[in-house]
Amino acid sequence: MQLIPCPWCGPREEAEFHYGGQAHVAYPGDPSALSDEEWARYVFFRENPSGPFAERWSHNAGCRRWFNAVRDTRTHDLLAVYRVGEPMPEVTA
Amino acid sequence: MTVSPLAAWRDRLAALAPVLDVAEVPFRSQLTVRVSDPDAIAAMGATLGVLFPSAACTFTSGTGRFGDVEVLWLGPDEFLVTASPGLRVTIEEVLRGALGTVRGSVVDTSAQRTTVVLQGAQGREVLAHGCSVDLHPAAAPVGTCVQTLLARTGIVLQVTGEDTLTVLVRSSFAEYFAAWLADACTEYLAVP
Numbered sequence A: 001m002q003l004i005p006c007p008w009c010g011p012r013e014e015a016e017f018h019y020g021g022q023a024h025v026a027y028p029g030d031p032s033a034l035s036d037e038e039w040a041r042y043v044f045f046r047e048n049p050s051g052p053f054a055e056r057w058s059h060n061a062g063c064r065r066w067f068n069a070v071r072d073t074r075t076h077d078l079l080a081v082y083r084v085g086e087p088m089p090e091v092t093a
Numbered sequence B: 001m002t003v004s005p006l007a008a009w010r011d012r013l014a015a016l017a018p019v020l021d022v023a024e025v026p027f028r029s030q031l032t033v034r035v036s037d038p039d040a041i042a043a044m045g046a047t048l049g050v051l052f053p054s055a056a057c058t059f060t061s062g063t064g065r066f067g068d069v070e071v072l073w074l075g076p077d078e079f080l081v082t083a084s085p086g087l088r089v090t091i092e093e094v095l096r097g098a099l100g101t102v103r104g105s106v107v108d109t110s111a112q113r114t115t116v117v118l119q120g121a122q123g124r125e126v127l128a129h130g131c132s133v134d135l136h137p138a139a140a141p142v143g144t145c146v147q148t149l150l151a152r153t154g155i156v157l158q159v160t161g162e163d164t165l166t167v168l169v170r171s172s173f174a175e176y177f178a179a180w181l182a183d184a185c186t187e188y189l190a191v192p
């Protein structure tokens, strides 16, 4: 089984983690000003790249913290992990 | 009479010797502490007589006014304080006092988990049957404390001695854990 490197706990089995979708999706500054279409875009529309993708993961069975990871969607390789609030690191896929 | 989560398993766990000496240490006082302020963490450690762990996936132990106390790292701002039975109310009050007005929490979680101590040279090998964390002494020296999965159930695993492992398992999963442990030990037991 694949190991995922938690930024705090180090490499752990994939089964300990929970997937949280695309990272860096900012909550709207003024939600009430959004049209239905804009709201639907915020809630449902996500990138679907072939290659590096910044995602949220939670180390559910370990330290129970959310963090971000850049995963290559073609190979499932985790290219980088970083803590919430940190900028996405440069990666070479 | 209060019955510990593994009371019904005492004999079956004892039968695992000489592969492993397994003993439940029930009703330990356990407090979950959420705090990130370094001064508050230091104050709490001072009042217990044991420094809080500064490195991830480790635990510290010491002796102070509450006797032997351990502080387990559970997350970047989360710790578990464990001590002898019957001290949970006093320790909770003392830790709350040390926390003061700083943002954080101290919660009595004593009933959440029971403690099982495994003693034996093959302990790491037995647990490896259901645990993906590297338990080799080089990777998990004495003082290691990890939250992980053992045969799909969540545990806190402390390496408390060269040949001693301490497992904290949720009370409702304790019998499942005992059954799994008995099965994992089977191949090491002498054939009658």
Ligand SMILES: [Zn+2]
Residues within 6 Å of the ligand: A006, A007, A008, A009, A010, A059, A062, A063, A064, A065
């Ligand atoms: Zn973790």
